[in-house]
Structure formats: structure tokens, C-alpha cells
Amino acid sequence: GRFRRGGAGTRGGSAMAAGRSPPTFLLLGAAGGGKSLLVRPGGPGRARGGRGARPHPAVPVPVPVPQVGTNLTDLRLPRRVTVRELGGCMGPIWPSYYSECSALLFVVDASNPTQLSSSCIQLLSVLSAAPLASVPVLVLFNKIDLPCYMSLVEMKSLFRMQDVVACATQPITMLETSARDGTGLAEVLQWLRSALREPC
Ligand SMILES: Nc1nc2c(ncn2[C@@H]2O[C@H](COP(=O)(O)OP(=O)(O)OP(=O)(O)O)[C@@H](O)[C@H]2O)c(=O)[nH]1
Numbered sequence: 001g002r003f004r005r006g007g008a009g010t011r012g013g014s015a016m017a018a019g020r021s022p023p024t025f026l027l028l029g030a031a032g033g034g035k036s037l038l039v040r041p042g043g044p045g046r047a048r049g050g051r052g053a054r055p056h057p058a059v060p061v062p063v064p065v066p067q068v069g070t071n072l073t074d075l076r077l078p079r080r081v082t083v084r085e086l087g088g089c090m091g092p093i094w095p096s097y098y099s100e101c102s103a104l105l106f107v108v109d110a111s112n113p114t115q116l117s118s119s120c121i122q123l124l125s126v127l128s129a130a131p132l133a134s135v136p137v138l139v140l141f142n143k144i145d146l147p148c149y150m151s152l153v154e155m156k157s158l159f160r161m162q163d164v165v166a167c168a169t170q171p172i173t174m175l176e177t178s179a180r181d182g183t184g185l186a187e188v189l190q191w192l193r194s195a196l197r198e199p200c
Contacts, residue, residue, distance in 0.1 A: 038107065
């Protein structure tokens with residue numbers, strides 16, 4: 001996807017083929033945060049990088065479709081990893097996927113203040129889930145290309161991130177991203193690679 005993927009994503013698809021399955025990273029967050037665009041192959045502005053970069057005018061901006069089901073994306077970093085995206089509206093069944101999770105990416109829409117408190121509660125609930133007690137966690141504050149986005153400093157304060165990090169059993173990393181123009185995606189890749197190196 002945006003992270004150079006090695007296989008086709010399947011909506012509602014089954015788990016990996018027979019044999020030793022690659023580790024699975026879960027991609028969670030409230031509806032509309034940008035999870036699908038993050039893993040979408042060849043999305044607008046891909047790899048063009050840099051804040052302020054604009055999507056190519058010839059590339060249509062995708063119409064948001066709230067995801068029902070799960071989307072599997074194979075990445076090669078170069079070690080193979082499967083990213084399982086679960087739509088925001090599937091929150092109630094996220095826990096059924098926790099036991100297969102080796103690392104967690106949690107996407108927050110930094111341009112949507114009305115969704116902040118529910119995102120924070122969702123994050124706290126995910127962090128307190130026993131099967132996820134020791135997985136590395138990456139919180140992505142996405143959509144920072146929008147003029148109204150809240151900065152990392154503001155988000156950290158609104159999320160009380162210091163307290164969240166202090167109470168969490170997981171190592172938590174935070175990054176600002178734009179799935180639209182590619183800002184921060186190189187750092188996300190770097191994080192994914194380092195998470196793969198940790199014993200899963
Ligand atoms: N400006 C801007 N728009 C974004 C960004 N990321 C996603 N979007 C847009 O936000 C809308 C929702 O994005 P999706 O990727 O569908 O969000 P999602 O988290 O997968 O949503 P669900 O599947 O409902 O959970 C789409 O119109 C995207 O094009 C971003 O970084 N910047």
C-alpha cells in the first residue's frame with residue numbers, strides 16, 4: 001500500500017495461506033481516521049512526501065466508505081508482515097483479533113476535535129486488553145495536511161498522553177502523519193521495521 005506492499009489486500013478475506021503465517025499488525029481507530037488510505041496501494045500523493053505536498057490533480061480523491069469487514073494487506077519490510085485493518089464501526093468485535101496481534105497501529109483523526117474523546121476512550125480500552133499487554137503501539141495523529149489539524153503537542157495534552165503512557169504496559173510511540181500527502185509515512189515504515197525486530 002502506501003508502504004510498498006507485497007500482496008493483494010482482501011476485504012473480508014481469510015487468514016494467511018497454510019504454512020507459517022507472518023506476524024499480524026492490527027490497524028485500528030475510529031471511522032474515517034484514514035486507516036484505509038494509509039494502506040491503500042498507490043494512493044494520491046504516494047511517496048511524494050513533505051507537508052503541504054498536494055495530491056496529483058489527475059488522481060481522484062477517494063469517496064470515504066465506512067469499512068465493514070476486515071482488510072488484509074501484505075507488506076515486505078523486507079520481512080513479511082500482514083496488516084489487518086478493522087473498520088471503526090467494527091469496534092465491538094476488535095477484541096476477537098487481539099490474540100493474533102504482534103503490534104498495534106491506532107489512527108486518530110487530528111483534524112476532528114469532536115471525535116477526540118471517543119478515540120481516547122477507545123485507545124484506553126485497547127491498551128487495557130490483556131492480549132495486547134506487551135505489544136508495541138504506534139499512535140498516528142493523521143490528516144495533518146488539513147489546515148485545522150491539532151498539533152502533536154495539543155493532541156498529547158488533550159489525550160493526557162503522559163498519563164496514558166505512564167499507565168500503559170506497552171511501549172507507545174506517537175507520530176504525526178498525512179495519508180494524503182505522505183508526511184510521516186517514512187517514520188511509520190521505520191517503526192514497523194523496528195516492531196518486527198522485537199520478539200513477537
Ligand atoms: N486530508 C486528508 N484526508 C485524509 C487523510 N487520510 C484519510 N483521509 C480521508 O478521510 C476519509 C476517510 O478515510 P478512510 O481511509 O476511509 O478512513 P478509515 O479510518 O479507513 O475509516 P473506516 O473504514 O470507516 O474505519 C477519506 O475521504 C480519506 O480520503 C489525510 O491524511 N488527510
